[in-house]
Amino acid sequence: MDDVPGAPSNDLSWGNVGLAFSFILFDDICSRTFGLGVDSSLVTAAVRCVVQLSLVALVLQKVFEANNPWAVAGIAFLLNLMGTTETVVNKAKRRYDHMFPSVLVAMLGSTIPVSIIGIRFAMSVDPFWKPEQYIPVVGMLCGATISGVVVAINYILKEIYENKDKVEMYLAFGATRLEACKPIATDALRLALTPNINQMSVLGIIAIPGMMTGAILGGASVQQAARLQMVIMFMISSCTALSSIVTTIFALSVVVDQDHRVRTDRIDVRPHAVYRARNWAVERVVGGLKVVGSRIAGAFGGKKDDGESRENERLLG
Structure with a gap:
């Protein structure tokens, strides 16, 4: 590959991809700075790009070999x-x-x-x-x-x-x-x-x-x-x-x-x-977590209240 005119001199690694991802981070910073509201979309699209291309590369390699x-x-x-x-x-x-x-x-x-x-x-x-x-x-x-x-x-x-x-x-x-x-x-x-x-x-x-x-x-x-x-x-x-x-x-x-x-x-x-x-x-999961959290808080709060009432009875007695 090194002898092909115009071809990259070195194979690209995940480190190269990570370095290029900094361009997306720059776009994210610009979006947050100017209030564009596309920062989450940029990062999500970039992550999708990485995942999709990685999967496609694996599949296509097998297809090319099978011919x-x-x-x-x-x-x-x-x-x-x-x-x-x-x-x-x-x-x-x-x-x-x-x-x-x-x-x-x-x-x-x-x-x-x-x-x-x-x-x-x-x-x-x-x-x-x-x-x-x-x-x-x-x-x-x-x-x-x-x-x-x-x-x-x-x-x-x-x-x-x-x-x-x-x-x-x-x-x-x-x-x-x-x-x-x-x-x-x-x-x-x-x-x-x-x-x-x-x-x-x-x-x-x-x-x-x-x-x-x-x-x-x-x-x-x-x-x-x-x-x-x-x-x-x-x-x-x-x-x-x-x-x-x-x-x-x-x-x-x-x-x-x-x-x-x-x-x-x-x-x-x-x-x-x-x-x-x-x-x-998502609403069901969040609602369930809120219910569980409230029950746990109520259980601990109930124990604390019982302890305080017993202490008050001891002092009064």
Whole structure:
């Protein structure tokens, strides 16, 4: 590895990771100093990053060594499943009925075909399922897809829930649900694709992206690394667009039914059930601890009172 141009001269240890973690601590101090309120989120995200990447490294090492297409397919499905969970549970501010399966279908229907076609033909990898090629690409596609899907869904549900009068007015004048929801869908898709467009417009001049940097550190020529980054960015753009379109159609078909009625009752504005269950469990545990503490305090207090009463009786006697 030391002979590869541009590669790190030494292997990285946990000490290096710990040193880099000081950057997160600096962000934490800034947040506390200026009252930004993101200090706990920063530390939590950093810890999640360490744990998740450590687990992924262990799993991927086994998959790379096995070189089994079914193992690669399982990892690809798992990445999409975890991406769907992150979208529905953590990222979405509002949810609609049957959101989880619809988002999962949208992600699988975009990341899998785009990755297969892109890796096999655009990247000229044969077979396309080589673990060291396919899994990292699917991971990048899932990460980019989550952002687009979240932006689209949050905008659609916000508009339908808070400004449903606009849609109902179109419906009252005889518009179909497709015609009434078209402006919302157009704006949602535009917002979902804007970050990807902005990112592509600054690559190479202002920013050197991660895939290109990784390829250069891995020993590839700068020209090959640049072309690889172009292919990846175009795949991400297509994947984001496809998944955003599918989720937009699913969401609008649920919140505006076949009878052309706006169904805000199908939009859940509460925290996700996972967080509600967590809060309930925490309240139960805290309540139980308070009860136990009060009983212990009462027991000790009772003994003290009994001792004082006996001492008073002795003095009076």
